[in-house]
Amino acid sequence: MSDAEHTPAIHDMGGLSRFRCSPVERDEAPPDAFGKRVDALRQILAAKKLMTVDELRRGIESIPEPEYFALGYYERWMTSICTLMLEKGIVSAEELR
């Protein structure tokens, strides 16, 4: 594949021209209650060997671009965790509906 044909996946943002001229918004807020809950859940599921960081990343990276940008940070995490728990048959689609 030549460089011209190479399109990085959306999470691969290093040097992306789309944000070249946008200042960094100095968001200092700690995670909200939702974020902290998702964060704690991820750590618990990892400690119980039900998912790994690499699986979390694969789940986030496979979110389609429009959704990737529309979702908040911990919403992307939660989306990935739901995908993984469904794939592994740990929870059912009905339960998450």
Add this chain to the structure above:
Amino acid sequence: MSAPARPESLARLEKLLAALKARGIVTEEELAEMQARTDRASPEIGARMVARAWLDPDWHRMMVANGTEAAERMGVSMAGAPPLGVLEDRPGLHHLVVCTLCSCYPRAVLGYPPGWYKSFEYRSRAVRDPRGVLAEWGTVLPEGTKIRVVDSTADYRWMVLPLRPAGTEGWSEDQLAAIVTRDALVGVALPQGPVAAAAE
């Protein structure tokens, strides 16, 4: 500012948790305990590691060689966490840490990553225009200073060991730790000595 999670996301999380609880996989107590443990990590740990490195050559050597061990010696449990690397600034060389792919951050010694570290702008621009990013923090490096931008990953986390500012000779560990901010540990800012502080 990052938008709050949407109501449907809040609802979906509770459905997921209910399903996991029904199978005995998680409990509300475990969630509360894990959150409390995560909340305890803060940049004060990283700042203390740096202050010690400025005062104690043996600690400095050990920390640069093995950040994970340095963190463990601070009482931080690194079990299950990726290795921690320490990037030592030198005259003429400055380090900046980013995770271009997501938000990998040495959480054990710095706490939750701030929102801006996870932002699309920081992730994309830190590698392309690091001096422009530093300028937004008001950080200007001495002329001729090279910048090494280091990508933190899921497998290896980085923190910066900045240069000790002039005018801090004779300072105690507490005094030194107080000027090592989280931003200095990421590399977007420099620790400010007394001269710079007075000039502000």
